Amino acid sequence: MIQLSNVTKQFVSGERVVCQVFRDIDYNIDASCSISISGRSGSGKSTLLRMLAGLDLNYLGDYYFKRNKLEKNIEKMATHRLKHIGIVTQKYQLLSDRNCYDNIAFPLKCLKHDKKTIKNKVEEIMELLDLNEFKDRYPYELSGGQCQRIAIARAIVKSPDILLADEPTGALDKASEYEILKIFDLLISKGQTLVVATHSDVVAKHCTSNYIIEDYKIQSIK
Numbered sequence: 001m002i003q004l005s006n007v008t009k010q011f012v013s014g015e016r017v018v019c020q021v022f023r024d025i026d027y028n029i030d031a032s033c034s035i036s037i038s039g040r041s042g043s044g045k046s047t048l049l050r051m052l053a054g055l056d057l058n059y060l061g062d063y064y065f066k067r068n069k070l071e072k073n074i075e076k077m078a079t080h081r082l083k084h085i086g087i088v089t090q091k092y093q094l095l096s097d098r099n100c101y102d103n104i105a106f107p108l109k110c111l112k113h114d115k116k117t118i119k120n121k122v123e124e125i126m127e128l129l130d131l132n133e134f135k136d137r138y139p140y141e142l143s144g145g146q147c148q149r150i151a152i153a154r155a156i157v158k159s160p161d162i163l164l165a166d167e168p169t170g171a172l173d174k175a176s177e178y179e180i181l182k183i184f185d186l187l188i189s190k191g192q193t194l195v196v197a198t199h200s201d202v203v204a205k206h207c208t209s210n211y212i213i214e215d216y217k218i219q220s221i222k
């Protein structure tokens with residue numbers, strides 16, 4: 001579904017290479033697979049997800065989506081992301097001045113869906129993820145685990161082709177991690193393509209393929 005072809009990623013400051021992250025990688029994510037990405041802190045997990053999301057365009061190499069090469073242009077990538085990619089981060093990044101319903105509805109409003117469609121889709125996803133009790137609550141009235149469940153609902157309400165999650169359980173206790181894993185299992189069983197960066201072996205075990213970032217490459221873990 002997404003292919004990174006011949007990609008080299010460095011952070012540079014003027015002439016100086018501050019950090020080499022990837023060197024000549026080819027990485028292909030197939031539809032309906034669930035992938036964990038591990039690697040030591042600083043190995044490049046978040047950088048990879050930002051590249052897959054089209055948030056980081058500053059690298060050598062090409063980005064293909066469903067075999068089409070996409071231009072590394074900020075506006076075009078933003079449109080691509082809004083239509084096709086759901087993102088969940090460790091810090092949830094919910095809109096603090098909107099309740100849970102409006103947080104989940106937000107991407108659909110950006111996509112200019114009509115009110116009735118938005119209502120139906122938000123209610124469907126709240127039912128699916130068992131979030132009805134939080135409908136009218138604001139993010140500051142929720143626990144971290146509950147915020148994360150709302151963030152996942154917001155990421156998947158638009159039925160993205162791929163869900164990217166960057167350490168989604170990193171800030172959570174075991175019980176909340178379990179709640180998130182239940183949601184991932186449900187999504188995986190429905191064929192959702194998922195890429196999750198994680199330090200947790202428990203999270204990795206829920207995925208069908210496991211990769212590690214090492215020596216500037218992304219390697220499959222057998």
Ligand SMILES: Nc1ncnc2c1ncn2[C@@H]1O[C@H](COP(=O)(O)OP(=O)(O)OP(=O)(O)O)[C@@H](O)[C@H]1O
Pocket residue numbers: 011012018019021039040041042043044045046047048
């Ligand atoms: N803006 C930047 N400028 C320079 N170097 C950067 C920048 N952002 C990240 N890096 C470097 O790129 C490397 C990869 O960072 P990244 O955040 O992707 O690591 P990570 O695997 O997600 O780590 P963690 O497990 O701690 O979240 C790190 O060594 C980091 O120092």
Ligand SMILES: [Mg+2]
Pocket residue numbers: 045046047166
């Ligand atoms: Mg990271």
